[in-house]
Amino acid sequence: MAKQPISILAVDDEEANLDPLMRVLGLEGYYVQTASDGLEAINVLQTLPFDLILLDIRMPRVDGVEVLRYVKDQHLDTEVIMLSAVQDVKTAVECMKLGAYYYLTKPYVIDDLLGLIGRALDWKRMIVHNKALKRQLAYGQSSSKMIGKSKCFLEMLDLALRAAPTDASILIQGGSGTGKELVAEFLHSNSPRKEQPFLALNCSSIPEALLESELFGHEKGAFTDAKSMKEGLVEMANGGTLFLDEIGDMALTVQPKLLRFLQTGEFRRVGGNKNLRSDVRIISASNKDLRQATIAGRFREDLLYRINVVTVLLPSLRDRKDDIPLLVEHFLKGHAGQGEPKRLDGKALELLMKYDWPGNIRELENVIERAAVLSQDNMIYVDDLALPLTPRTLSEGGSGPSRGGILVGSAISLDEIEVAHVRGVLQSVGWNKKTAAEILGLSVKTLYSKIQAYGLTEAK
Ligand SMILES: Nc1ncnc2c1ncn2[C@@H]1O[C@H](COP(=O)(O)OP(=O)(O)OP(=O)(O)O)[C@@H](O)[C@H]1O
Ligand SMILES: [Mg+2]
Known part of the structure; x- marks a missing residue:
């Protein structure tokens, strides 16, 4: 991808200082613009962002320290190197506190300045990269592979x-x-x-x-x-x-x-x-x-x-059921970590193939994760799956949810069925209320009121 050149703004009220800087930096491949005092610098910065600023301190109208303040307020990712004839420790400390990358006193050796610019730009890249990384982690980015062959x-x-x-x-x-x-x-x-x-x-x-x-x-x-x-x-x-x-x-x-x-x-x-x-x-x-x-x-x-x-x-997962065995294997491997993955009993796999999967792969992942936790040995059986009661699973020979022990047609009230069903759906989707509400055909709000009314909690 074509990259824009790195841009540097050089600010100094003495042209004699700027001219050689422009030439050297230009030769290094940087895009350079100049400003002859602090006010001009701020005006330029309001229209264009720069990667780095070389900033003189003593200048008419607005001095370099004020420009530095403005930059650190408005352009967090712009690095600033102060270049000054003023050998004043107090000012230098103030600039560093305000966020300048370095304070270099004039006269300086141009190679020193070039080295410094390189390091400041590396630093800037690292900061920007870190910020992006933090966002990435915050979103729960997963690096898992995409499985499927249907x-x-x-x-x-x-x-x-x-x-x-x-x-x-x-x-x-x-x-x-x-x-x-x-x-x-x-x-x-x-x-x-x-x-x-x-x-x-x-x-x-x-x-x-x-x-x-x-x-x-x-x-x-x-x-x-x-x-x-x-x-x-x-x-x-x-x-x-x-x-x-x-x-x-x-x-x-x-x-x-x-x-x-x-x-x-x-x-x-x-x-x-x-x-x-x-x-x-x-x-x-x-x-x-x-x-x-x-x-x-x-x-x-x-x-x-x-x-x-x-x-x-x-x-939808129901349109790619051929992938269920592969996905199950993938999730069981993920659950086992370094250890031996658990295996799925034939009847349990049959049930997974019959089920409708309204919550798709996430629902399958949750069902498998939960079953792997609950199963007593290395095999996962129908009982461990705890699929929600749905017309589909129920109509398939009554092999529905058995962990709760409730079967449709047995002598229990509709209310009890409802509580068990809502609980089962919530559990099977890892308490993802949005998905559960979709499966149940309820609004998320109604689901919340049912959870409250029945006193359901994740632990139950
Ligand atoms: N092909 C696949 N192979 C392996 N895992 C998958 C595959 N597709 C999805 N997953 C897993 O299923 C889960 C749900 O996937 P993802 O979050 O990308 O779905 P989504 O469509 O964004 O869901 P939502 O609509 O809830 O935002 C994730 O844990 C993901 O890693
Ligand atoms: Mg998503």
């Missing part, structure tokens, strides 16, 4: 592999637990951007008021709580990939801003008036039909076209 899975994988190396925006559509996040990571790690950040944002879990600032950042004072400038994900993911999960839930107020970014590569921080640029590949995911959402007026049609240059459709 025809529809392999077709999906083939499309994903062809789209991955391009910069095309990709929309991943699939039901809950079908592997959307895993595919997004797969696309990134098979793209030329793989060494750059992969950042993710779940658009449904973040309040509307915060979404724009999370995406595009905000300037200091943009709203009451904005005590300092904050970079958004679009800025932090520069060079890499941004994964927008549940994009169908993105507020209508934010959608035009994302559209503009996709069209022009430009954005503004909340409360800011300068256009910033970032080079980010967008991958989105949705478990809703976005076309329906555009008809209902909840999603902009023009945005749908932009995010959807390629659509990757993830099959």
Whole structure:
């Protein structure tokens, strides 16, 4: 991928200092711009971001210490090297406290300065990389492999592999637990951007008021709580990939801003008036039909076209049941760690193949994980599976959930069935309330009130 050259702003009120600097830095391949005092420097910085600033201290209008203060307030990722004839320990200490990378006194040896610039840029790269890493960890990024050999899975994988190396925006559509996040990571790690950040944002879990600032950042004072400038994900993911999960839930107020970014590569921080640029590949995911959402007026049609240059459709687990044995083996291996993986009894596998899997692979993973914990020996039997009572599993010869001991048609009240069923569904999806509500055909709110009414807890 073509990289922009590293940009350096050199600020000094004496032209005689700037000219040789410009020449040497230019020869080193840096993009260099100059400013002849602090005020001019701040003006330039308001329109263009720089990787590094070489900053004189004594200058007319606004001095270097003030510029440093401004930079550390507004451009956290810009490194600053102070270059000054002032040999004053107090000023030097103040600059370091404010966040300058180094304080070099004039006259200096140019090779020393070049070495210093190299180290400051390495430092900056490390900081940016660490920030991205923290975000990645916070999202629970998994490095697990994608398992499957069924025809529809392999077709999906083939499309994903062809789209991955391009910069095309990709929309991943699939039901809950079908592997959307895993595919997004797969696309990134098979793209030329793989060494750059992969950042993710779940658009449904973040309040509307915060979404724009999370995406595009905000300037200091943009709203009451904005005590300092904050970079958004679009800025932090520069060079890499941004994964927008549940994009169908993105507020209508934010959608035009994302559209503009996709069209022009430009954005503004909340409360800011300068256009910033970032080079980010967008991958989105949705478990809703976005076309329906555009008809209902909840999603902009023009945005749908932009995010959807390629659509990757993830099959439901019930449409790729051939993969169940492989997936089970994979999850059992994962559970066993270094030890010997447990095995599945034939009847238990039969039941897994009959079940409908409304919560897809996540549900299967949870069922297997739970069974591996509960089973007494190295084998997993039907009893250990604790699949929820559903018409499908029940109609298949009554081989349904046996751990609770409740069978449909036995002498128990409807209320008891309901409690057992809700509990069973919750357990089988690892208490993921969103998935459980979908399986039960309830709203999450109603599910919460039932959990409360029945006094259900995860331990029960
Ligand atoms: N092909 C696969 N092979 C192995 N594991 C998989 C596969 N697909 C998904 N998984 C696992 O299933 C779980 C659910 O996957 P993921 O979180 O990517 O689904 P999702 O579609 O994003 O779900 P949701 O709609 O709930 O956000 C994860 O633990 C993931 O590692
Ligand atoms: Mg997901």
